[in-house]
Amino acid sequence: MTLNELKYAIAVAQLRHFGKAAEKCQISQPSLSVAIKKLEQDLGVQIFERKNTEISLTPIGQRIIEQAKVVLEEAKKIRQIPLEESDPLNGPIRMGVIYTVSPYLLPELIKRSIERTPQMPLIINEGYTTDLIQKLKSGLLDVVICALPIYDETLSCSYLYEEEFVALVPAKHPLAAKTEIESKELIEEKMLILAQGNCFRDQVLKVCPDSLKNEPNPNSLLHFMEGSTLSTLRYMVSSGLGVSVFPASAKNYDVGDQLTKYVEFKKPVPTRLVAILWRKSFPRVRAVQRIAETCSHIKLEGIHHLPFEPHSLSRDGY
Numbered sequence: 222m223t224l225n226e227l228k229y230a231i232a233v234a235q236l237r238h239f240g241k242a243a244e245k246c247q248i249s250q251p252s253l254s255v256a257i258k259k260l261e262q263d264l265g266v267q268i269f270e271r272k273n274t275e276i277s278l279t280p281i282g283q284r285i286i287e288q289a290k291v292v293l294e295e296a297k298k299i300r301q302i303p304l305e306e307s308d309p310l311n312g313p314i315r316m317g318v319i320y321t322v323s324p325y326l327l328p329e330l331i332k333r334s335i336e337r338t339p340q341m342p343l344i345i346n347e348g349y350t351t352d353l354i355q356k357l358k359s360g361l362l363d364v365v366i367c368a369l370p371i372y373d374e375t376l377s378c379s380y381l382y383e384e385e386f387v388a389l390v391p392a393k394h395p396l397a398a399k400t401e402i403e404s405k406e407l408i409e410e411k412m413l414i415l416a417q418g419n420c421f422r423d424q425v426l427k428v429c430p431d432s433l434k435n436e437p438n439p440n441s442l443l444h445f446m447e448g449s450t451l452s453t454l455r456y457m458v459s460s461g462l463g464v465s466v467f468p469a470s471a472k473n474y475d476v477g478d479q480l481t482k483y484v485e486f487k488k489p490v491p492t493r494l495v496a497i498l499w500r501k502s503f504p505r506v507r508a509v510q511r512i513a514e515t516c517s518h519i520k521l522e523g524i525h526h527l528p529f530e531p532h533s534l535s536r537d538g539y
Contacts (some may be wrong), residue, residue, distance in 0.1 A: 222264070224292070225297055226256045227260070227292060229257055229288060230285070230286060232245050232253075232285045233284075234252075234270060235413070238276060244304075259418075261343060265283070267281075267282065268281070268428075283308070287359075290359055291360070293496075294359075297504070299450055305384070306344060309470070309504070310508055311340050312341060313342045313503075314341055314343055314505070315346065315361065315363045317356060317362045318348065318365070318514070319347075319349055319350055319351075319353065321349070321421040321451055321468060322366055322368070323345070325470035325471060325473060326366070326516065326519065328346065330512075330516060330519060332394040332517060337511070337515055338511055338515075341508060341511070350367045350371070350420045357500065358500065363508075364495070364497055364499045364503075365498045365499075368494065369493075370423065371534055372534055372535060373534045375502075376534045377499055379497055379528070379531055379532065380496045381526070382499075382524045383527065384492055384524050385469040385485075385492050387469050387483045387486065388402055388464060388466055388484045388486065389466070389467045389479060390482055390484060391458055391459065391461045391481055392480050392481055393461075394464065396464065396485065397482040399484055401485050402484050404429050407464060408429070410463060411462065411463030411464070412429060413454050413462060414426070421451075424493050427491075428486075428491040450488050451467060454467075454476070458481050466491075467483070468523070469522055469523020470521040470522065470523060497509060497513050502532060513529040517529075
C-alpha cells in the first residue's frame with residue numbers, strides 16, 4: 222500500500238469514474254486500475270463496486286477512503302514542517318466562516334490581511350457550523366471562525382471576541398422609542414429567527430426562550446417566522462412582520478436603513494463567543510495567530526476583542 226494508491230482511490234471515490242480519476246492524477250487509466258486492484262488485494266477487501274455505467278463505494282470502502290484522506294493530510298505535513306520553520310506565513314490558508322459572522326468580519330479582515338500578509342491569501346468557505354467543522358477535521362479547511370460552544374478533542378481554538386446581541390425592530394414599533402429593553406419584552410412579539418441548522422438560531426432562542434413557550438404547534442407562525450439569512454430577517458423586520466435578535470456587528474453595515482432600528486439589551490447583555498478553530502496537528506499555528514491578531518484590529522460595534530491564547534475544545538477546556 223502506497224500513498225499514490227491511496228491518492229488514486231480518493232480520486233475515483235470523488236469522481237466515480239476511472240478515466241476521469243486517471244486524468245486528474247495524470248496517469249494512464251490502465252495504470253490507475255492496476256494500482257486500485259493492487260490496493261484492494263493488499264487490504265483483502267473490495268473498495269469499489271464496478272458496474273457498467275457506475276462506480277460506487279462499498280461500505281468498507283467508504284471507511285477506507287475516509288481514513289485515506291486523513292493519511293494523506295498527515296503526510297502533507299512532512300513537507301509543511303520545513304516551510305513552517307522558514308516561513309509559516311507563506312502560502313494560502315483555507316478558512317471557513319459561519320454565515321452570521323462572514324458579512325460583517327470578512328470585508329475588513331480580507332483587506333487588512335492583504336496589507337499585512339499578502340503572501341498568505343485567505344481562501345474563504347462560508348457555511349453552517351456543523352459542515353465547516355466536518356471539513357476542518359477532514360483537512361479540507363485549515364481554520365474555521367465560528368461561535369462556541371463546540372466540543373472536540375481533536376481541535377484547538379483561540380477566542381477572537383465576545384459579541385453583544387441587539388434587538389432589531391421596525392422603526393415605527395413601540396419598542397423603537399426605547400434606548401434599552403429586556404429580553405422578556407420580546408415574549409409577546411412575533412419573533413423572526415433563522416431556520417434550523419444555523420447555530421445563531423439556537424443562541425437567539427437562549428436569549429428569548431419564552432418566545433416559543435406554550436405553543437400548541439412548535440412550527441406554527443403565531444409567535445415566530447423563519448428566514449434563511451440575517452439579511453432576509455432584516456427585510457422581514459423592515460416589512461413590519463415582527464422583531465428579531467441580531468449580532469451587534471450587523472449595526473456597522475446597516476447604516477442608513479430608515480425602516481428598522483437596533484435597540485440594545487439591558488445588562489446583563491446577552492452575548493456570543495466567537496473563536497478561531499484549527500486541528501491540533503495543524504503545523505502553521507503562527508498563521509492562525511496572525512489571522513487572530515488581524516481580527517483584533519477590526520473595530521466593530523458591540524465587540525470585545527480577546528488576546529490570542531490556544532485552548533482545548535474538550536468540555537473541561539471550554
